[in-house]
Amino acid sequence: MNKTKKLVASISKLLRRRTCYPSTFRCNPLATIAFNHLSRDSLQPCSAKPLAISVSGLRLSGRAFCSKRSSVCWNCGFSSEKAAFLFCDSCRSIQPVDDSVDYFQIFGLENKYELDAGSLEGKYKDWQKKLHPDLVHNKSKKERDYAAEQSAKVTEACRTLTKRLSRAMYIMKLNGININEEETLTDPELLMEIMELREAIAESKDSNALNQIRSQVQEKLKQWSDSFLEAFESQRFDEAVKCIQRMTYYERACEEIVKKL
Amino acid sequence: MAEPAYTVASDSENTGEEKSSSSPSLPEIAVGIDIGTSQCSIAVWNGSQVHILRNTRNQKLIKSFVTFKDEVPAGGVSNQLSHEQEMLTGAAIFNMKRLIGRVDTDPVVHASKNLPFFVQTLDIGVRPFIAALVNNAWRSTTPEEVLAIFLVELRLMAETQLKRAVRNVVLTVPVSFSRFQLTRMERACAMAGLHVLRLMPEPTAIALLYAQQQQMTTHENMGSGSERLAVIFNIGAGYCDVAVTATAGGVSQIKSLAGNAIGGEDILQNTMRYIAPPNKEASGLLRVATQDAIHRLSSQENVQIEVDLGDGDMVSKVLDRLEFEEVNEKVFQECERLVVQCLRDARVESGDIDDVIMVGGCSCIPKVRAILKNVCKKDEIYKDVNPLEAAVRGAALEGAVTSGIHDPFGSLDLLTIQATALAVGVRANGNKFVPVIPRNTMVPARKDLFFTTVHDDQKEALIVVCEGEGETVEENHLLGFFKIVGIPPSQKGVPEINVCMDIDASNALRVFAAVLMPGSKSPVVPVVEVRMPTVDDGHGWCAQALNVKYGSTLDLITLQRKM
Numbered sequence: 001m002n003k004t005k006k007l008v009a010s011i012s013k014l015l016r017r018r019t020c021y022p023s024t025f026r027c028n029p030l031a032t033i034a035f036n037h038l039s040r041d042s043l044q045p046c047s048a049k050p051l052a053i054s055v056s057g058l059r060l061s062g063r064a065f066c067s068k069r070s071s072v073c074w075n076c077g078f079s080s081e082k083a084a085f086l087f088c089d090s091c092r093s094i095q096p097v098d099d100s101v102d103y104f105q106i107f108g109l110e111n112k113y114e115l116d117a118g119s120l121e122g123k124y125k126d127w128q129k130k131l132h133p134d135l136v137h138n139k140s141k142k143e144r145d146y147a148a149e150q151s152a153k154v155t156e157a158c159r160t161l162t163k164r165l166s167r168a169m170y171i172m173k174l175n176g177i178n179i180n181e182e183e184t185l186t187d188p189e190l191l192m193e194i195m196e197l198r199e200a201i202a203e204s205k206d207s208n209a210l211n212q213i214r215s216q217v218q219e220k221l222k223q224w225s226d227s228f229l230e231a232f233e234s235q236r237f238d239e240a241v242k243c244i245q246r247m248t249y250y251e252r253a254c255e256e257i258v259k260k261l
Numbered sequence: 262m263a264e265p266a267y268t269v270a271s272d273s274e275n276t277g278e279e280k281s282s283s284s285p286s287l288p289e290i291a292v293g294i295d296i297g298t299s300q301c302s303i304a305v306w307n308g309s310q311v312h313i314l315r316n317t318r319n320q321k322l323i324k325s326f327v328t329f330k331d332e333v334p335a336g337g338v339s340n341q342l343s344h345e346q347e348m349l350t351g352a353a354i355f356n357m358k359r360l361i362g363r364v365d366t367d368p369v370v371h372a373s374k375n376l377p378f379f380v381q382t383l384d385i386g387v388r389p390f391i392a393a394l395v396n397n398a399w400r401s402t403t404p405e406e407v408l409a410i411f412l413v414e415l416r417l418m419a420e421t422q423l424k425r426a427v428r429n430v431v432l433t434v435p436v437s438f439s440r441f442q443l444t445r446m447e448r449a450c451a452m453a454g455l456h457v458l459r460l461m462p463e464p465t466a467i468a469l470l471y472a473q474q475q476q477m478t479t480h481e482n483m484g485s486g487s488e489r490l491a492v493i494f495n496i497g498a499g500y501c502d503v504a505v506t507a508t509a510g511g512v513s514q515i516k517s518l519a520g521n522a523i524g525g526e527d528i529l530q531n532t533m534r535y536i537a538p539p540n541k542e543a544s545g546l547l548r549v550a551t552q553d554a555i556h557r558l559s560s561q562e563n564v565q566i567e568v569d570l571g572d573g574d575m576v577s578k579v580l581d582r583l584e585f586e587e588v589n590e591k592v593f594q595e596c597e598r599l600v601v602q603c604l605r606d607a608r609v610e611s612g613d614i615d616d617v618i619m620v621g622g623c624s625c626i627p628k629v630r631a632i633l634k635n636v637c638k639k640d641e642i643y644k645d646v647n648p649l650e651a652a653v654r655g656a657a658l659e660g661a662v663t664s665g666i667h668d669p670f671g672s673l674d675l676l677t678i679q680a681t682a683l684a685v686g687v688r689a690n691g692n693k694f695v696p697v698i699p700r701n702t703m704v705p706a707r708k709d710l711f712f713t714t715v716h717d718d719q720k721e722a723l724i725v726v727c728e729g730e731g732e733t734v735e736e737n738h739l740l741g742f743f744k745i746v747g748i749p750p751s752q753k754g755v756p757e758i759n760v761c762m763d764i765d766a767s768n769a770l771r772v773f774a775a776v777l778m779p780g781s782k783s784p785v786v787p788v789v790e791v792r793m794p795t796v797d798d799g800h801g802w803c804a805q806a807l808n809v810k811y812g813s814t815l816d817l818i819t820l821q822r823k824m
């Protein structure tokens with residue numbers, strides 16, 4: 001029952017969130033992606049904070065002024081200095097979701113765009129071995145709910161950080177920038193390229209041709225990802241947004257190709 | 262003989278929700294049950310390892326059937342059959358797993374019509390009529406009832422041996438089972454007084470056993486160890502299932518699943534048809550002889566088949582392996598297709614595969630082994646599992662893990678991260694099936710899609726929820742449907758209908774639908790939430806009935822997103 005209520009709450013939150021976007025979704029290709037991205041987040045609502053760390057610092061200011069915060073286990077009172085205190089190593093109980101913990105912190109990573117996606121899987125599994133709802137059948141309803149939420153958050157964190165595009169969008173959001181999808185259709189050069197790409201995919205007869213296009217698209221994706229990194233690090237956010245828009249198109253083209261393969 | 266001990270629970274569809282009153286201090290270890298189409302086994306964690314229970318005849322593999330010979334039905338657990346043929350007189354019902362949750366238009370049901378018991382179809386999309394021959398009369402039953410009778414016997418056998426009540430179970434199921442079929446399995450368990458902790462797709466149970474083996478062998482290295490990619494191929498009498506799993510540190514993450522209702526039964530029927538004399542009905546004797554021949558063909562190049570069918574009809578034939586493979590070409594092609602699809606869905610190249618695991622009664626067929634070796638480009642098949650016991654061992658491990666049992670040596674330090682076996686979505690764009698959560702999405706999962714109206718001033722929209730891989734609605738399993746009402750009058754294409762699907766860690770599916778209008782800050786009518794599936798056994802004709810009643814008046818199309 002409780003769970004149902006929460007889900008209804010989250011869908012309404014999800015629907016409310018939509019008002020952040022002035023445009024209608026229909027005429028806009030990127031909107032759906034941005035929305036989907038947010039809607040999954042709505043499991044652990046995460047508003048566009050300027051910087052997660054400063055927010056958490058403020059929120060816990062009553063307890064400590066230093067940037068290093070400590071968390072206390074709800075079950076045994078154990079105090080932890082870990083940035084991502086999802087699980088108490090002392091009494092092995094799962095902690096409630098803390099919205100101020102961002103996806104990078106969960107994986108013990110610096111808040112940086114560049115990362116080794118291959119290293120996420122192992123850490124992801126380590127977390128799930130502690131947090132997965134399957135493992136807490138005999139615990140209290142409260143802790144089973146924590147397990148469901150924490151494990152979903154870790155899954156989403158892994159999903160988001162694994163792919164370049166979603167990672168780029170996420171790191172921008174952590175910096176208070178939601179992608180403005182209004183500007184997507186203005187670049188005629190890009191439009192032309194996309195049209196040609198679409199035709200090429202549609203006309204490809206065999207998997208060889210498709211694979212060839214795919215590797216070209218992936219190369220493009222890599223290039224724009226590099227440009228994003230550069231723009232983001234030098235805080236040229238407008239440019240970073242443009243890079244994300246291009247990455248979105250190439251990502252989608254990749255999906256189309258895989259569907260046809 | 263005692264009264265059958267199964268109790269029929271109320272007909273409400275409350276499945277999966279906890280009813281157990283287990284005290285946290287003394288957890289009941291759930292038993293693992295592998296219900297095969299032809300054979301079944303039951304196992305439990307005994308405190309240090311998995312123990313497979315044996316029936317009174319000292320068998321670990323128990324034939325899955327129920328005979329209705331006398332007034333009281335008796336299943337394969339307690340029943341002694343003097344001859345294999347006794348199963349084929351019409352008094353015994355078997356292959357329940359192939360029939361459960363299917364309507365009478367299903368080709369798998371039609372293929373069951375030449376079994377010795379009675380399977381009648383009216384071909385209108387209701388459950389088939391199934392009956393056993395008792396004292397020269399057909400006594401009707403249902404797959405759920407047959408399964409429940411069998412499960413009660415299994416439960417009693419386990420309770421006697423374990424000297425405790427057995428209530429919680431982990432059951433293996435075919436990958437291709439729809440959510441509706443899963444509710445039917447839960448129903449059969451409930452009728453037998455069993456509470457289902459988890460329904461595990463068969464290859465994922467094997468994946469857990471494999472994860473434990475990997476964990477044990479790499480234990481000294483500490484940490485998670487390196488990740489190993491395995492292809493698990495399971496082919497039994499009724500179903501063929503494939504999984505790709507990435508395993509590290511006792512965690513098995515299911516990357517992809519694929520499955521279909523093909524297996525030994527199809528191979529048997531194809532072969533019988535091939536060797537039977539023309540215009541001769543399939544007989545029990547021929548079935549037994551063919552089964553035996555297929556077994557021998559796994560180790561021999563050819564077999565001699567001699568059967569006296571009576572009335573002067575004799576079968577005398579030498580069947581060689583090549584002929585056998587040609588006769589069953591379609592089955593083997595489908596096996597190959599499933600493996601190829603599974604690898605592609607997992608985005609795995611054959612060079613990355615560390616192990617190929619083959620289990621199930623038909624996994625010893627040389628052609629099937631050759632296909633796996635070829636597609637996976639491996640010379641060797643994984644040797645450390647017993648092909649007939651792996652699934653039940655995995656289910657028993659999961660039973661212990663989900664019961665919260667801790668093992669001091671770390672043998673239960675295990676976890677399976679599941680993926681959705683089939684896509685779930687809605688009917689839109691005419692009669693198309695539009696997936697909202699694609700297959701092989703990591704569970705738990707939540708996704709949404711936007712749809713819009715197709716008519717001006719369309720006030721209502723029909724949300725038809727399906728599961729499967731087909732392009733059109735008819736090709737998929739119907740899970741349920743509901744109507745959203747109160748869409749404000751507007752031009753077609755303006756209202757935005759958001760359909761959100763949520764699968765939680767216990768695999769429960771919830772569907773939400775909301776109506777949004779451009780500029781409105783919140784849904785214009787209350788969000789509808791429906792737990793799926795909602796259909797019953799007569800659901801086969803529902804899609805048609807909806808079509809007759811509403812045509813395309815309540816249709817939806819996807820909101821176009823440009824590439």
Ligand SMILES: [Zn+2]
Nearest residue numbers: 073076088091
């Ligand atoms: Zn604690």
